[in-house]
């Protein structure tokens with residue numbers, strides 16, 4: 513039977529961890545007990561909190577790019593410029609049908625609203641596939657302070673594997689979202705590649721830029737003391753490109769490369785937030801920037817987001833592209849096997865931009 517407010521007592525912090533992490537209730541389960549104060553293990557060090565009054569007043573904003581005429585040179589230029597100067601931008605009129613976005617958002621709520629017994633079938637311990645993982649925070653065993661977020665992570669291997677192992681509550685919608693976004697993803701990579709002297713997305717470039725796909729469904733429940741914690745701590749993604757669908761609640765902040773300010777990414781209906789990941793920063797020898805971002809916890813609303821991480825193939829060796837260093841430019845990064853890079857990322861707590869040091873010469 514599901515625990516109720518009256519039966520739940522968290523006499524000591526270990527009981528919270530047992531309930532949230534080990535029993536699979538997640539922070540959503542904790543939030544729904546009606547808990548009034550943030551448990552100690554979620555209290556972030558002062559400097560990691562993103563209290564509104566400490567976010568600099570700024571009129572900076574990440575670019576919003578209209579892709580209605582994707583073959584216009586100015587669209588490609590705006591995207592490459594944003595990738596160099598911000599590492600982040602939003603796209604509108606991107607060609608992905610809006611009902612596909614609505615459906616995957618509804619499916620995200622459907623999955624997280626399942627009873628804990630159902631969701632727990634997909635925890636690291638129980639999941640029948642290592643490609644499907646329901647979890648909480650980022651890396652609970654490595655973190656000193658936990659993050660106020662639950663997630664379902666789906667690594668795409670094949671339609672057949674997804675059909676067999678992904679949760680029924682969301683698999684069709686997640687697959688459709690992934691498939692219907694492919695044309696836009698190719699277009700974005702084609703623009704970014706051309707600007708690096710990559711003439712076409714041939715098989716080699718395809719496996720470097722978009723050789724594997726992971727979709728995460730993120731759930732940020734209402735938090736009792738949002739100012740003391742974070743939804744997601746400062747990090748950069750390890751992908752080549754991330755396509756993020758957010759709902760109307762807001763809370764994502766990006767570090768401006770020019771000022772160092774934390775800049776809010778306002779929800780724009782029907783848009784995607786696109787960001788450069790570490791793999792693309794490495795392949796472009798630092799021309800495109802994977803930028804620190806983080807998510808505020810929220811005291812009044814539940815929030816969801818659905819990132820598609822477009823990555824190199826796990827076995828790919830990534831380093832600065834020959835096309836980029838052909839003109840004598842010094843490589844800033846060494847060659848690394850992509851799965852080694854990702855394992856290094858997942859094994860430690862979020863730490864801003866430090867993961868990329870793994871590949872620095």
Ligand SMILES: COc1cc(/C=C/C(=O)SCCNC(=O)CCNC(=O)[C@H](O)C(C)(C)COP(=O)(O)OP(=O)(O)OC[C@H]2O[C@@H](n3cnc4c(N)ncnc43)[C@H](O)[C@@H]2OP(=O)(O)O)ccc1O
Nearest residue numbers: 642650665724726744749750751821823826851854855858
């Ligand atoms: C969760 O909160 C997040 C996530 C993020 C993610 C940002 C990204 O950019 S994700 C894109 C990552 N790239 C890929 O997935 C493509 C390439 N994939 C691979 O190379 C491999 O699948 C692998 C990820 C390296 C896993 O390899 P494998 O040899 O099978 O090793 P495992 O034993 O399964 O995992 C090793 C270790 O990694 C951690 N881990 C694995 N998967 C996840 C996951 N989906 N979410 C969280 N952590 C994961 C885990 O520690 C594993 O060790 P365990 O002992 O715990 O099993 C950004 C921000 C966020 O807040």
Ligand SMILES: O=C(O)CCC(=O)C(=O)O
Nearest residue numbers: 730744758764807817819
């Ligand atoms: O939820 C968001 O807005 C961003 C989440 C994120 O940064 C991630 O999953 O990597």
Ligand SMILES: [Fe+2]
Nearest residue numbers: 747748749805
């Ligand atoms: Fe991220």
